[in-house]
Amino acid sequence: MKLGLQFGYWYASPPADANVELAQEAEKLGYDSIWTAESWGNDAFTPLAWLGAHTSKIKLGTAIAQLSARTPTACAMAALALDHLSHGRMILGLGVSGPQVVEGWYGQPFAKPLARTREYVDIIRQVMRREAPVANAGEHYPLPYVGPGSTGMGKPLRSITHPLRADLPIYLGAEGPKNVTQTVEIADGWLPVYYSPFRQEVYADQLKGMKPGFEICPLVQVNIDDDLETALIPVKMTLAFYIGGMGSKEKNFHKDLMCRMGFEAEANKIQELFFEGKREEAMAMVPTQFADEISLCGSKARIKDRLQAWEDSPVTTMLVMGNGGLDMVRTMAELAL
Known part of the structure; x- marks a missing residue:
């Protein structure tokens, strides 16, 4: 099992030195990849390009770039450029996000996310293969565009820049069963936001069709503390x-997943308390068992022991993140690599 370092998205301001020191340390220690995210603040590609310029061999991934933030051809252009500049280190991680962000921030419709994802990925693959001018007859990203406001002068185009790799890897963030099934079909890897190696049956049916080399790269919070409950506080806050x-x-994919993983009553109560403004009570309602299963928390010895369950799972790369900075990065390298 490989290690990746997940930086997530920025909060009120960029992290100190934009995480360059952490990225360089991860590269030195043998981590396979580093990853950046976006929400409704920073984008994913700019910090990744910055980190790529300060490293030389570690892979560079977006986890995740949101579909509605840019058209598929614009996304392909960003990935194509970064792949060239990094000499073939780019991994394009994509996800649909949710209706609140898609419609509230990007001003785009959220309907039919599976069909939208399929079209998006197909267009990017067309750009990367550069076998013919890019065209798409689908309803979500028609190319050339013909519709309200169209001049009728659009024509299919082929990328001026030749991609470095026609098979640049595309991973998808997916939670729902149908979405995971489609991810196995059309992508090169899967980025689960929550994964429990102790409940492999939750996604067993969806993963049956995996191709050789398909990557499973869950996000795993790592918090090292001899007191388990203290270590789990950041995980419970996030959950x-x-x-x-x-x-x-009416629509919360994270809540739905927690229900499918066996914690339906608790998930409903957490949502109820959160909407009532009782955030601390909502956090207290997060089951320790659930938070513990999807993370690596506790003493160094305990984390080493629990790593075996992840090694025995279908997971190929663990994307770790936590509050421990360089100490966490070094400890995980010592324990897992």
Whole structure:
């Protein structure tokens, strides 16, 4: 099992030195990849390009770039450029996000996310293969565009710049069963936001069709502390926010996943408390068992012991993140590599 270092998205301001020191240390220690994210603040590609310019061999991934932030051809251009500049280190991680962000921030419709993802990936693959001018007859990203406001003068185009790799890897963030099934079909890897090696049956049916070389790269929070409950606090805070606030009562993919993983009553209560403004109570409602299964927390010895379950799972790369900075990066390299 390989290690990747997940930096996530920025908060009120960029992280100190834009995470360059951490990226360089991860590269030195043998990490396979580093990853950047976006929400409704920084984009994913700019920090990744900065980190790529300060490293030389570690792979560079977006986890995840949101589909609605840019058209598929614009996304392909960014990935194509970064792949050239990094000498073939780029991994394009994509995801649909959720209706709150898609419609509230990007001003785009969220309907039919699976069909939208399929079209998006197909167009990017066309750009990268550069076998013919790019065209798409689908309803979400028609190329050339013909519709309201169209001049009728659009024509299929082929990228001026020849991609470095026709097979640049595309990974997808997916949570729902249908989305994961489609990811196995059309992508080169899967980026699960929550994965429990102790509940492999949750996604067993969806992963049956995996191609050789298909990557499974879950996000795993790592917090090292001899007191387990203290170590789990950041995990529970994140879960309370995502399950309670990252979506509406009618549509929240994170809550739905927690329900499928066997914690339906708790998920419903967390959402209820969060919407009532009782965030600390919502966090307290997050089951220790659930938070513990999807993370690596506790003493160094405990984390080493629990790594075996991940080694025995289908996971190929663990994307670790946590509050420990260089100490966490070095400890995980010592324990897992």
